[in-house]
Amino acid sequence: MKTIRKIGVVLKEGCDIEGGQFAIDALQKHIPMDDVVRLDEKLIKNQDPLYLDAVVDLNEHLKKSVKEAYDRGEFPLVFGGDHALAIGSITGVAQAEHAVLWIDAHGDCNTEESSDSKRIHGMPLAVVQGHGHPALTKLVDQAVDSKNILLIGIRSLDDAEEALMKQWGVRWLTMEEIRKQGLEWMQNEVMLFARQAKHLHVSFDCDSMDPMHYPGVNTPVRGGFVSEEILPLLEAVLSLDNISSMDIVEYNPTRDPNLDTLYLIQAIAKLLETQLRRN
Ligand SMILES: [Mn+2]
Numbered sequence: 001m002k003t004i005r006k007i008g009v010v011l012k013e014g015c016d017i018e019g020g021q022f023a024i025d026a027l028q029k030h031i032p033m034d035d036v037v038r039l040d041e042k043l044i045k046n047q048d049p050l051y052l053d054a055v056v057d058l059n060e061h062l063k064k065s066v067k068e069a070y071d072r073g074e075f076p077l078v079f080g081g082d083h084a085l086a087i088g089s090i091t092g093v094a095q096a097e098h099a100v101l102w103i104d105a106h107g108d109c110n111t112e113e114s115s116d117s118k119r120i121h122g123m124p125l126a127v128v129q130g131h132g133h134p135a136l137t138k139l140v141d142q143a144v145d146s147k148n149i150l151l152i153g154i155r156s157l158d159d160a161e162e163a164l165m166k167q168w169g170v171r172w173l174t175m176e177e178i179r180k181q182g183l184e185w186m187q188n189e190v191m192l193f194a195r196q197a198k199h200l201h202v203s204f205d206c207d208s209m210d211p212m213h214y215p216g217v218n219t220p221v222r223g224g225f226v227s228e229e230i231l232p233l234l235e236a237v238l239s240l241d242n243i244s245s246m247d248i249v250e251y252n253p254t255r256d257p258n259l260d261t262l263y264l265i266q267a268i269a270k271l272l273e274t275q276l277r278r279n
Contacts (some may be wrong), residue, residue, distance in 0.1 A: 014084025216256025
């Protein structure tokens with residue numbers, strides 16, 4: 001079986017929301033990390049896009065750490081921290097025909113031009129396709145082909161972002177469609193997509209979940225998944241032998257008083273371990 005390399009990323013500067021910086025400290029009490037990547041404090045300064053230098057530097061380090069693990073035959077499992085870290089977690093593994101399953105309330109396909117907030121955590125999926133600020137796209141050795149991306153759980157897209165996603169040919173399933181067509185339909189669509197991938201990275205944003213049950217996130221959006229819906233899907237996806245890597249992001253422990261979100265993250269990490277053992 002593949003060894004999992006658990007990498008914690010201390011990062012809130014991609015979203016600039018208080019509390020996210022404590023995610024790894026909180027998670028470490030339940031999930032010991034093999035490696036922790038932190039920001040270079042000297043580089044934290046207000047910029048456009050927000051905290052660009054610090055986020056670039058952190059992703060350079062993360063990319064290296066992920067790539068080293070991957071090249072050793074390990075499975076990089078990255079915890080965070082805001083979603084800007086997916087730039088490093090994906091560029092560290094991406095090869096030709098790499099596919100990405102993106103589970104999120106948001107599209108994360110903004111560029112510094114389309115974004116109103118200028119927060120980099122709304123940009124990582126654009127960056128890994130090779131779009132966006134040159135300081136970010138310079139991390140991309142192998143761009144992910146837009147046709148090899150599927151987003152699910154979507155219920156908050158900016159207009160300009162949606163136009164870009166259409167233009168690039170990215171496919172996404174909104175929460176509205178999922179509710180209308182049913183969970184079985186979603187699972188079939190996801191499995192059709194996941195099975196044809198040569199290599200598959202799974203990016204799990206905790207805000208894909210319903211904040212009524214899982215409040216521990218930076219940018220909650222009403223009407224997400226419950227665990228009974230997402231765990232069976234992940235169980236099926238993570239059992240595929242083309243799974244290369246995963247990240248679990250946007251945990252904010254200061255908004256998780258009963259640790260519901262933390263226990264979900266722990267359950268997903270356990271699930272991955274179980275499924276990799278079977279492979
Ligand atoms: Mn996200």
